[in-house]
Amino acid sequence: MTTAPERIVVVGASLAGLTAAQHLRARGYAGALTLVGDEPHRPYDRPPLSKQVLRGLFSADTTLPHPPDLGVEFRLGQPATRLDLSERAVELGDGSRLPYDRLLIATGTRARPWPDPEEAALAGVFTLRGRDDAQRLGARLQARPDRVVLVGGGFIGFEVASTCRDLDIPVTLLVRDAVPLAAALGPRLGGLIGDVAREKGVDLRLESEIERMEARDGHLVAVTLKDGTRIESDCLVAAIGTLRNVEWLAGSGLEADAGGLRCDAFCRALHEDGGVAEGVFAAGDVARWPNPHDDDALVAVEHWGNARAQGETAAANMLAGDASAMRRHDHLPDFWSQQFGLTIKLVGLAEGADSFAVMHGSLEERCLLAAYGRDGRTIAAASIDSARWLPAYKAAIRERAPFPPIADAVDQPRLRVQEP
Amino acid sequence: MKVVVDLNRCQAYAQCLYAAPGHFALHGKEALVYDPSPDEAARGEIERAVHACPVRAITAYSDDTTAGEAA
Ligand SMILES: Cc1cc2nc3c(=O)[nH]c(=O)nc-3n(C[C@H](O)[C@H](O)[C@H](O)COP(=O)(O)OP(=O)(O)OC[C@H]3O[C@@H](n4cnc5c(N)ncnc54)[C@H](O)[C@@H]3O)c2cc1C
Numbered sequence: 440m441t442t443a444p445e446r447i448v449v450v451g452a453s454l455a456g457l458t459a460a461q462h463l464r465a466r467g468y469a470g471a472l473t474l475v476g477d478e479p480h481r482p483y484d485r486p487p488l489s490k491q492v493l494r495g496l497f498s499a500d501t502t503l504p505h506p507p508d509l510g511v512e513f514r515l516g517q518p519a520t521r522l523d524l525s526e527r528a529v530e531l532g533d534g535s536r537l538p539y540d541r542l543l544i545a546t547g548t549r550a551r552p553w554p555d556p557e558e559a560a561l562a563g564v565f566t567l568r569g570r571d572d573a574q575r576l577g578a579r580l581q582a583r584p585d586r587v588v589l590v591g592g593g594f595i596g597f598e599v600a601s602t603c604r605d606l607d608i609p610v611t612l613l614v615r616d617a618v619p620l621a622a623a624l625g626p627r628l629g630g631l632i633g634d635v636a637r638e639k640g641v642d643l644r645l646e647s648e649i650e651r652m653e654a655r656d657g658h659l660v661a662v663t664l665k666d667g668t669r670i671e672s673d674c675l676v677a678a679i680g681t682l683r684n685v686e687w688l689a690g691s692g693l694e695a696d697a698g699g700l701r702c703d704a705f706c707r708a709l710h711e712d713g714g715v716a717e718g719v720f721a722a723g724d725v726a727r728w729p730n731p732h733d734d735d736a737l738v739a740v741e742h743w744g745n746a747r748a749q750g751e752t753a754a755a756n757m758l759a760g761d762a763s764a765m766r767r768h769d770h771l772p773d774f775w776s777q778q779f780g781l782t783i784k785l786v787g788l789a790e791g792a793d794s795f796a797v798m799h800g801s802l803e804e805r806c807l808l809a810a811y812g813r814d815g816r817t818i819a820a821a822s823i824d825s826a827r828w829l830p831a832y833k834a835a836i837r838e839r840a841p842f843p844p845i846a847d848a849v850d851q852p853r854l855r856v857q858e859p
Numbered sequence: 860m861k862v863v864v865d866l867n868r869c870q871a872y873a874q875c876l877y878a879a880p881g882h883f884a885l886h887g888k889e890a891l892v893y894d895p896s897p898d899e900a901a902r903g904e905i906e907r908a909v910h911a912c913p914v915r916a917i918t919a920y921s922d923d924t925t926a927g928e929a930a
């Protein structure tokens with residue numbers, strides 16, 4: 440049994456870090472608790488940024504609520520720059536050292552920058568990850584650009600495109616793949632969202648990529664696509680994925696790379712040699728963990744629900760003493776997105792599915808629940824404006840019930856199993 | 860105050876809309892949008908919304924006014 444912690448340091452002052460802090464206190468931890476964040480802000484919520492905040496609805500202040508007696512020392516605007524495992528200390532940008540007896544690494548991800556640094560630096564070229572990004576882009580959208588060019592066929596790209604249409608701003612959405620959102624939802628639902636986007640006036644261009652940007656006086660004026668098309672625009676948003684914030688762990692001996700910080704089933708960070716790093720835990724977007732719902736395949740889940748669940752599990756395990764008292768992070772990945780007036784929700788991971796069945800509603804109505812299968816087992820379920828059906832499928836996914844799962848014995852023979 | 864809604868949990872039951880109409884709204888059939896930073900004066904309404912939500916998706920607390928913002 441290791442001794443009870445007295446000094447807990449959390450690096451990354453966002454959703455996972457704050458959730459962990461709350462659960463540490465809720466479980467009675469009364470010792471020192473420090474939250475280190477390189478952003479100047481208190482922990483805030485990101486999902487509204489691409490949705491209502493950009494649109495200018497309600498307040499842009501999405502600071503996360505927490506109990507008044509949290510008793511946390513915030514060290515904000517201060518990056519952790521180095522981790523010394525043998526001395527059990529974290530070094531900050533200002534040279535100070537924070538000793539810990541438990542450490543939570545929750546440094547998340549950042550927006551993948553536009554690959555050409557000169558183009559990335561042009562005025563009018565944006566990425567979206569944090570509050571300050573949303574503020575800059577929101578101000579630009581309020582000034583009504585003639586056309587916004589969005590690059591990236593993921594959820595954030597579609598959400599921003601949706602927001603632009605809500606503001607009646609013309610938008611061209613460039614997607615490299617033949618079908619948008621296919622990795623997360625499969626081609627059928629991805630294609631459906633693409634259709635909806637087009638109906639709402641998005642100039643959606645599939646299998647399209649930018650060849651180069653044109654600038655005048657340091658300001659973007661147009662882009663040229665690989666197929667030679669030239670599009671005039673002074674506002675481009677690159678929503679081309681994320682990079683994990685692991686650079687500060689270089690040389691620490693932890694196994695961290697572009698795939699994330701490797702941890703075990705109990706959220707304990709692992710050494711490069713595979714051993715457990717005593718007292719060091721990981722949670723949220725940065726963590727790469729064995730997913731029990733997928734034969735322990737390593738996964739990094741960049742969703743809100745995982746950051747919350749893993750922050751909670753890590754907190755419990757930080758106080759558990761030894762492994763026998765720890766609990767497994769067995770969170771079933773879940774996700775939502777709001778765009779073009781639709782709410783899309785996903786439970787489980789649909790990537791790699793080989794079969795698909797609409798269980799309720801229909802693609803035509805754009806109101807449906809669909810299940811995904813692989814090798815005869817149910818692995819995921821997605822809903823479009825039918826969230827109330829979703830919880831009923833969670834158990835089937837957890838148990839990896841035969842596919843298609845039993846929905847309603849009367850309807851069962853009518854189910855049509857298709858390719859995803 | 861500060862408010863966050865777990866939208867994985869939310870099932871668009873809309874009870875919060877009735878409890879605090881100026882601070883929660885539905886866009887489309889189930890896309891809930893809400894005020895993440897309502898005025899302290901709205902406390903009564905927000906607390907009613909927290910309690911009205913059948914899936915307990917809403918979390919709200921008063922603003923944290925303690926120091927410690929800077930490094
Ligand atoms: C625009 C947008 C919309 C989204 N919408 C949805 C949605 O609809 N549904 C959904 O499920 N998910 C959504 N997400 C994803 C969700 O917000 C993330 O999964 C969640 O924020 C992850 O939380 P985290 O605490 O693990 O990491 P992060 O939120 O990335 O926080 C990590 C923090 O650590 C800081 N940090 C990094 N390095 C250091 C360092 N060396 N020292 C100190 N601090 C450091 C970072 O600056 C950051 O503040 C969205 C994300 C974005 C950006």
Ligand code: SF4
Pocket residue numbers: 864868869870871872873874875876883891911912913914915916917
């Ligand atoms: S009451 Fe709860 S479930 Fe209903 S809309 Fe509001 S947050 Fe969602």
